[in-house]
Amino acid sequence: MTVNAGTVAVRAEGLSRRYGSVRALREVDLTLGRGITGVLGPNGAGKTTLLSVLATVGKPDAGRVRVFGLDPGDRAERVEIRRRLGYLPQELGYHRHFTVAAFLDYVAVLKEITDRRRRTEEVARVLAVTSLEHLAGKRIRTLSGGMRQRLGIAQALLGGPELLILDEPAAGLDPEQRLRLRELLSNMPGDPVIVMSTHQPDDVAAVCQRVVVLLHGQARFTGTPAELAATATGHVWTAGQRDQRAHLSWRGADNRWRHTGDHPPTGAETVVPTVEDGYLLLSHRPSVR
Amino acid sequence: MKPARGLRVALILARFEALLLIRNLLVLAGMLAGGALIWSYIQPGEPLWWNAAWQIGYGQVVLAMSVLIAAQLAAGRARRDAMTDLYDSFPVPAGTRVTAHLIALAGAAPASLVLIGGSAAVLVSRGAIGAPSAAVVAGGLVLVIAAGAAGIALAQRFAHPLAGAPAALALIALFTQSGQFPGGLAWLSPWTVPAQLQFLPGPLAGYPPAPAHLAELAGITALAGITALMTAVARPWRRIRLVTAGALAAAVTCAAGAIQLAPIPAADLNHLVGEAADPSSAKQCTTASTVRYCLYPDFSPLLPALRAPVSAVLARLPARPAHGLTVMQATGLSLQDPALTHDQAAARLATWNARLASGPVFAPSASTIYVTVGTTSSGPRLADTQFYVALATAEWALGLPPNARSPSPESPCVPLDQAREAIAIWLATQATHVPAAELAAGLPAPDSGPKSLVEVGGTRAVAWDFPGMPSYKVSPEGFVFGDPTSPGARLTAAGYLLAKAMTSLPAAKVTGVLDGAWGTWRNWHTTDARLAAALGMPMPSVPAPTDMAPPGSPRDPGNGVSGTADSVEPSPLCTIGP
Numbered sequence: 001m002t003v004n005a006g007t008v009a010v011r012a013e014g015l016s017r018r019y020g021s022v023r024a025l026r027e028v029d030l031t032l033g034r035g036i037t038g039v040l041g042p043n044g045a046g047k048t049t050l051l052s053v054l055a056t057v058g059k060p061d062a063g064r065v066r067v068f069g070l071d072p073g074d075r076a077e078r079v080e081i082r083r084r085l086g087y088l089p090q091e092l093g094y095h096r097h098f099t100v101a102a103f104l105d106y107v108a109v110l111k112e113i114t115d116r117r118r119r120t121e122e123v124a125r126v127l128a129v130t131s132l133e134h135l136a137g138k139r140i141r142t143l144s145g146g147m148r149q150r151l152g153i154a155q156a157l158l159g160g161p162e163l164l165i166l167d168e169p170a171a172g173l174d175p176e177q178r179l180r181l182r183e184l185l186s187n188m189p190g191d192p193v194i195v196m197s198t199h200q201p202d203d204v205a206a207v208c209q210r211v212v213v214l215l216h217g218q219a220r221f222t223g224t225p226a227e228l229a230a231t232a233t234g235h236v237w238t239a240g241q242r243d244q245r246a247h248l249s250w251r252g253a254d255n256r257w258r259h260t261g262d263h264p265p266t267g268a269e270t271v272v273p274t275v276e277d278g279y280l281l282l283s284h285r286p287s288v289r
Numbered sequence: 290m291k292p293a294r295g296l297r298v299a300l301i302l303a304r305f306e307a308l309l310l311i312r313n314l315l316v317l318a319g320m321l322a323g324g325a326l327i328w329s330y331i332q333p334g335e336p337l338w339w340n341a342a343w344q345i346g347y348g349q350v351v352l353a354m355s356v357l358i359a360a361q362l363a364a365g366r367a368r369r370d371a372m373t374d375l376y377d378s379f380p381v382p383a384g385t386r387v388t389a390h391l392i393a394l395a396g397a398a399p400a401s402l403v404l405i406g407g408s409a410a411v412l413v414s415r416g417a418i419g420a421p422s423a424a425v426v427a428g429g430l431v432l433v434i435a436a437g438a439a440g441i442a443l444a445q446r447f448a449h450p451l452a453g454a455p456a457a458l459a460l461i462a463l464f465t466q467s468g469q470f471p472g473g474l475a476w477l478s479p480w481t482v483p484a485q486l487q488f489l490p491g492p493l494a495g496y497p498p499a500p501a502h503l504a505e506l507a508g509i510t511a512l513a514g515i516t517a518l519m520t521a522v523a524r525p526w527r528r529i530r531l532v533t534a535g536a537l538a539a540a541v542t543c544a545a546g547a548i549q550l551a552p553i554p555a556a557d558l559n560h561l562v563g564e565a566a567d568p569s570s571a572k573q574c575t576t577a578s579t580v581r582y583c584l585y586p587d588f589s590p591l592l593p594a595l596r597a598p599v600s601a602v603l604a605r606l607p608a609r610p611a612h613g614l615t616v617m618q619a620t621g622l623s624l625q626d627p628a629l630t631h632d633q634a635a636a637r638l639a640t641w642n643a644r645l646a647s648g649p650v651f652a653p654s655a656s657t658i659y660v661t662v663g664t665t666s667s668g669p670r671l672a673d674t675q676f677y678v679a680l681a682t683a684e685w686a687l688g689l690p691p692n693a694r695s696p697s698p699e700s701p702c703v704p705l706d707q708a709r710e711a712i713a714i715w716l717a718t719q720a721t722h723v724p725a726a727e728l729a730a731g732l733p734a735p736d737s738g739p740k741s742l743v744e745v746g747g748t749r750a751v752a753w754d755f756p757g758m759p760s761y762k763v764s765p766e767g768f769v770f771g772d773p774t775s776p777g778a779r780l781t782a783a784g785y786l787l788a789k790a791m792t793s794l795p796a797a798k799v800t801g802v803l804d805g806a807w808g809t810w811r812n813w814h815t816t817d818a819r820l821a822a823a824l825g826m827p828m829p830s831v832p833a834p835t836d837m838a839p840p841g842s843p844r845d846p847g848n849g850v851s852g853t854a855d856s857v858e859p860s861p862l863c864t865i866g867p
Contacts (some may be wrong), residue, residue, distance in 0.1 A: 057377045087378040093371030110379040
């Protein structure tokens with residue numbers, strides 16, 4: 001089953017997850033469709049927990065999830081979801097003594113690609129997509145952090161998943177590799193549902209059709225990046241002096257101070273906010289929805 | 290998931306893992322170390338299949354250690370490399386992955402088969418005696434697989450890269466210490482060391498009970514595999530099936546263990562004791578040049594190797610004794626071995642011991658050379674054994690006792706200052722091809738102490754150990770086993786050195802002197818000095834017993850001999866003969 005435009009691929013209602021006394025997720029509601037959804041949030045916000053639940057790896061304490069209309073709680077349906085899933089966990093250790101090609105071949109088997117020819121083609125395809133062809137025979141232990149991250153993305157792409165869940169895919173990538181990642185995600189064949197967590201608002205602004213801001217386990221914003229940026233309209237301004245009332249202030253290359261806050265002073269020059277401004281402002285407010 | 294798809298995935302993963310296992314450096318190292326261990330055991334010994342098959346297992350134990358560690362590392366790889374979340378996101382369940390690891394243990398089979406094949410080739414090239422037991426050979430292979438399965442089970446709980454090492458050490462400890470286990474418990478160890486097989490004329494059912502041990506290993510393999518799967522399978526009906534299979538495997542293991550703990554049938558032991566006490570009862574004898582050679586049925590290929598030194602000595606004799614000569618194989622059997630006699634009635638054991646002690650094989654004989662099974666090695670030690678046979682033949686010809694069978698070590702007689710001693714040694718050196726250096730190696734080192742001395746009537750002399758001299762072995766539990774033959778005469782350094790000096794003379798000259806007065810030379814009163822004079826050579830310099838004093842040992846001022854007064858067992862003088 002492929003995801004048609006407008007079809008809801010992932011629906012989560014009231015998701016909660018607790019680790020001891022820490023509430024990682026608090027009644028998160030979520031609806032995801034085709035395209036790229038960015039999950040923004042600081043460390044410890046619950047991004048990894050949310051993505052692991054969506055990837056059928058983690059189990060929520062409460063709430064319900066449906067992926068492609070299937071229930072991850074049911075064994076058979078969970079397996080069916082996994083057949084259509086590509087997942088990049090946040091911290092992947094890798095089998096360091098494997099070669100790049102052997103690792104991908106091994107993962108392809110675990111994704112039930114049992115036909116040898118198809119597996120070979122699929123490995124070659126993802127190597128090409130992630131620009132790792134020249135490293136196919138290299139042992140993973142010899143790769144740099146960025147190369148390993150690309151390898152992690154490559155394994156997630158094996159089998160052409162309909163749902164791609166990427167936890168911090170840009171971590172460890174240099175600026176050029178980040179741009180290549182954006183290019184890759186934007187041109188994904190089959191137009192899958194992509195969910196990626198990130199600390200980088202500009203990544204979200206660049207490629208995501210939707211953004212979810214997670215703060216303290218709660219989904220504090222769900223909408224488009226433009227809508228997130230718009231939440232900061234009238235809350236970002238520049239001035240020649242630092243404004244102590246602003247939530248955040250920094251001096252730009254033009255030697256003027258850029259402020260984000262709730263009280264622009266009279267005469268300050270308001271500027272068009274960015275996704276980053278919206279995210280920063282959101283993270284300093286009790287609730288903006 | 291359809292079962293067919295799951296099985297297909299498991300087989301592809303298993304092939305992948307098996308190839309990794311085959312190329313694993315640990316496994317290759319284990320195979321090489323195992324091969325070296327097997328070589329060290331089978332190379333010097335007699336190529337008896339019923340013993341060698343168990344010795345091949347020693348190498349399999351070493352291989353099993355490495356396979357256990359390698360399998361634990363492979364099965365724990367996902368957890369150790371922080372890949373659990375990723376693996377859990379795949380449609381292939383953990384149970385399939387564990388199944389693949391278990392199937393992949395077939396990748397260890399080639400290494401095991403190389404050990405078996407290589408060992409078999411060596412044994413066949415050396416004229417293997419008997420036939421390999423399929424149960425024993427297969428047991429070694431199953432042991433390797435069982436160790437791998439244990440490694441996989443271990444990895445389900447302990448993924449640390451060093452977790453396999455203690456288990457491997459436990460395996461080797463069980464193996465090396467199995468001889469210490471009381472009674473039949475030794476057979477329950479993953480592999481064991483049957484101490485007496487190398488001295489028996491054939492396999493003995495129940496020593497060890499190979500088919501039951503194979504069943505035990507198969508049961509352990511199944512149990513380990515099921516344990517590994519239990520941690521990976523979540524569905525209740527599958528767990529029920531696994532528990533049922535586990536109960537079955539446990540039952541097989543326990544039943545196999547119970548069979549192994551059972552005593553060896555008394556009738557079999559009775560038959561063995563009969564053979565050991567009276568070897569002539571189970572022999573096929575042939576006569577060549579008036580000498581009888583009596584060998585166990587499987588050992589006829591050894592006949593030429595035994596005939597050669599005897600014939601070579603006979604060809605140099607001016608005259609033969611009136612009494613005939615028999616070269617006879619005998620069994621080395623110790624009823625002290627608890628693994629052999631456990632749970633036998635004390636009265637029955639006493640009867641067997643008495644029968645052994647009073648059997649014809651232990652009666653003094655001046656005309657029989659006993660060659661214990663397991664001592665007639667081919668290869669490098671064959672020359673030693675042939676020297677022993679040649680020397681015993683020469684002793685028989687000169688009226689010295691050729692050898693004696695004894696259920697316990699006794700002091701043999703000493704031909705102190707008897708010319709016939711040197712003549713016997715000279716005849717043996719002429720008849721065989723033992724290197725001079727090896728003969729010289731029988732002289733004790735200067736600091737070897739009282740153990741290298743003999744004492745006859747208050748006179749001490751330095752002894753000489755000839756190549757192939759029978760010796761006992763002592764098991765870790767302290768029981769004496771092996772070759773119950775003791776040299777008929779304990780030879781001295783003086784005799785050897787005189788014989789060595791004789792070899793520097795033309796053989797025709799020595800033969801001429803001997804032929805001229807053979808009756809005199811056979812007489813035990815004829816001294817070394819008289820022989821040297823007849824040959825026109827000076828007496829060689831002989832190390833004095835005082836040279837054997839260990840540093841700091843007390844001296845006996847009475848006779849000037851080193852060592853404590855009671856450290857040298859007195860021996861009788863060899864006075865048999867003319």
